[in-house]
Amino acid sequence: xxxxxxxxxxxxRRRFLGASALTGAGVAMLGTAGIGSAVMxxxxxxxxxxxxRQNAHVAPGELDEYYGFWSGGHQxxxxxxxxxxxxxLMRIPVFNVDSATGWxxxxxxxxxxxxxxxxxxxxxxxxxxxxxxxxxDGKYLFINDKANSRVARIRLDIMKCDKMLTVxxxxxxxxxxxxxxxxxxxxxxxxxxxxxxxxxxxxxDTTADYSYTMFNVIDAENMExxxxxxxxxxLDNCDADYxxxxxxxxxxxxxxxxxxxxxxxxxxxxxxxxxxxxxxQAVKAGNFITLGDSDVPVVDGRxxxxxxxxxxxxxxxxxxxxxxxxxxxxxxFIANGKLSPTVSIIAIDRLDDLFxxxxxxxxxxxxxxxxxxxxxxxxxxxxxxxAYTTLFIDSQVVKWxxxxxxxxxxxxxxxxxxxxxxxxxxxxxxxxxxxxxxDADGKWLVVLCKFxxxxxLLTGPLHPENDQLIDISGDEMKLVHDGPTxxxxxxxxxxxxSQIKTRKIWERNDPFFAPTAEMAKKDGIVLExxxxxxxxxxxxxxxxxSMAPAYGINEFTVKQGDEVTVIITxxxxxxxxxxxxxxxxHGVSMEISPQQTSSVTFxxxxxxxxxxxxNWFCHALHMEMVGRMLVEPA
Numbered sequence: 001x002x003x004x005x006x007x008x009x010x011x012x013r014r015r016f017l018g019a020s021a022l023t024g025a026g027v028a029m030l031g032t033a034g035i036g037s038a039v040m041x042x043x044x045x046x047x048x049x050x051x052x053r054q055n056a057h058v059a060p061g062e063l064d065e066y067y068g069f070w071s072g073g074h075q076x077x078x079x080x081x082x083x084x085x086x087x088x089l090m091r092i093p094v095f096n097v098d099s100a101t102g103w104x105x106x107x108x109x110x111x112x113x114x115x116x117x118x119x120x121x122x123x124x125x126x127x128x129x130x131x132x133x134x135x136x137d138g139k140y141l142f143i144n145d146k147a148n149s150r151v152a153r154i155r156l157d158i159m160k161c162d163k164m165l166t167v168x169x170x171x172x173x174x175x176x177x178x179x180x181x182x183x184x185x186x187x188x189x190x191x192x193x194x195x196x197x198x199x200x201x202x203x204x205d206t207t208a209d210y211s212y213t214m215f216n217v218i219d220a221e222n223m224e225x226x227x228x229x230x231x232x233x234x235l236d237n238c239d240a241d242y243x244x245x246x247x248x249x250x251x252x253x254x255x256x257x258x259x260x261x262x263x264x265x266x267x268x269x270x271x272x273x274x275x276x277x278x279x280x281q282a283v284k285a286g287n288f289i290t291l292g293d294s295d296v297p298v299v300d301g302r303x304x305x306x307x308x309x310x311x312x313x314x315x316x317x318x319x320x321x322x323x324x325x326x327x328x329x330x331x332x333f334i335a336n337g338k339l340s341p342t343v344s345i346i347a348i349d350r351l352d353d354l355f356x357x358x359x360x361x362x363x364x365x366x367x368x369x370x371x372x373x374x375x376x377x378x379x380x381x382x383x384x385x386x387a388y389t390t391l392f393i394d395s396q397v398v399k400w401x402x403x404x405x406x407x408x409x410x411x412x413x414x415x416x417x418x419x420x421x422x423x424x425x426x427x428x429x430x431x432x433x434x435x436x437x438x439d440a441d442g443k444w445l446v447v448l449c450k451f452x453x454x455x456x457l458l459t460g461p462l463h464p465e466n467d468q469l470i471d472i473s474g475d476e477m478k479l480v481h482d483g484p485t486x487x488x489x490x491x492x493x494x495x496x497x498s499q500i501k502t503r504k505i506w507e508r509n510d511p512f513f514a515p516t517a518e519m520a521k522k523d524g525i526v527l528e529x530x531x532x533x534x535x536x537x538x539x540x541x542x543x544x545x546s547m548a549p550a551y552g553i554n555e556f557t558v559k560q561g562d563e564v565t566v567i568i569t570x571x572x573x574x575x576x577x578x579x580x581x582x583x584x585x586h587g588v589s590m591e592i593s594p595q596q597t598s599s600v601t602f603x604x605x606x607x608x609x610x611x612x613x614x615n616w617f618c619h620a621l622h623m624e625m626v627g628r629m630l631v632e633p634a
Contacts, residue, residue: 064084066433077093095145107601108515128141138156175324227299232272332347428490446467513599
């Protein structure tokens with residue numbers, strides 16, 4: 001191949017090899033429009049990409065148009081980025097321990113984490129924002145922890161996790177989405193792995209009736225379980241419709257197998273459709289069971305003796321499906337085939353008839369099954385009728401027209417693929433601006449690639465991964481940015497900056513530190529002004545204020561073995577003047593932002609002098625913001 005051909009947009013070496021592998025119907029389907037940028041001249045393409053990159057540039061002092069919330073992957077956190085600059089703005093610790101903020105160390109954070117504070121790891125996959133009438137309302141962001149079967153909620157006004165729930169009766173919370181209308185009453189969460197019930201070591205056969213997983217529905221406001229639904233097979237990803245009535249989830253292990261070969265045995269698995277209204281009615285009527293020590297209502301969504309459950313339907317789709325995405329017009333669920341080159345388009349307006357048993361078979365709700373390429377994983381949308389699907393094996397994003405795919409399924413001779421764009425490499429999730437809402441605006445597409453290989457400076461055997469930003473505002477997709485990222489962020493969500501309203505400083509009556517304020521009240525302490533040591537046997541509570549550049553107490557004395565709780569209230573009223581508290585050689589540190597109260601408890605087990613200091617730069621005399629804990633020998 002010549003250098004000119006190799007460099008030509010849309011016809012590089014990778015794409016040439018990929019195109020040569022297409023045969024028969026695949027080539028006919030692709031057509032001229034399928035190779036997208038190949039029909040442009042090299043000069044025209046370069047000019048278009050240059051313009052797109054200029055549109056992505058956010059100059060110093062200017063603000064991004066979108067907030068992006070990224071899952072922190074194996075770090076167990078959420079990362080906040082500005083889009084289109086792709087600048088990282090903040091990290092929000094959730095399932096991890098974070099020494100900068102004291103998350104996982106402070107009493108406030110450990111109370112939120114509950115018993116699960118004992119876990120030092122997390123595995124975040126799917127961040128999703130709360131909604132009202134199918135639009136982001138700026139209240140909450142929800143995130144899952146697959147490793148320890150948890151779901152957490154982040155308050156967006158302070159960008160701190162305020163609630164955390166360990167989901168009972170299941171293992172490995174993976175797919176997560178929210179109810180879109182009339183508001184986010186529920187968070188829908190899939191448990192991926194099949195386990196015996198009870199899972200006490202008395203039985204191990206995962207194919208038996210007593211072994212199953214469940215669809216989990218969480219009350220979004222109080223972050224408590226609403227109900228659970230037993231399903232056949234396992235569960236992967238999920239999404240909800242725009243009526244509030246239905247949710248759907250993919251199943252890649254309909255075989256209930258425990259080995260790789262067994263999980264790939266069936267040519268079709270399924271999409272499970274859940275009738276939320278029917279489930280609510282059953283729970284309200286008391287038609288449910290409970291399991292083990294949990295009092296969560298559980299309904300059975302499995303088929304019995306060939307009869308459907310009133311709560312579920314199983315729509316066969318090929319093969320080992322992964323992503324499940326709802327189009328912003330509310331018309332379709334789209335299931336991505338993973339081990340099939342196809343995605344399956346499910347018409348949501350046919351679901352009422354599906355549950356009314358008006359079809360001979362469940363697949364009659366499928367209105368399209370376009371062939372897109374190898375390894376389709378996730379689909380996102382631009383609000384203009386186009387879908388964008390990641391092809392993991394092909395290392396591409398394919399842009400296709402949904403209605404044309406439906407017409408082709410009905411026998412029309414029409415091409416639905418508009419463009420394929422190489423990405424680097426092996427893309428998983430993708431997400432377009434506002435795509436999960438009615439307001440999908442088709443400006444930007446983020447592609448989260450699992451490998452980076454040669455894209456960045458080498459960092460040893462463990463390479464970064466690669467997030468890529470693509471301009472989708474025009475007819476052609478244009479790659480404008482590569483960005484390395486760490487520890488496998490799985491997914492992201494983009495909200496317009498006008499939809500997120502954050503506080504600049506804390507309000508003194510914030511419920512985040514209300515338990516600490518209640519403790520102070522019992523001790524007769526005014527947090528905003530008192531600097532005092534309370535002794536209660538071997539428990540010592542040290543109340544102090546902080547105001548740059550000094551603590552209200554610069555020395556206190558305890559005895560070896562005392563349990564010491566330090567409570568600090570930052571009385572600065574100027575935004576961005578955060579203080580810290582770090583006790584040397586005790587594994588203790590925390591952040592106290594303006595008007596915030598934070599507390600941390602530790603054992604003073606070492607006699608002698610121990611300095612504490614402010615570890616968040618706050619003042620020209622920041623280094624002098626120190627104090628001493630004097631520990632008398634036992």
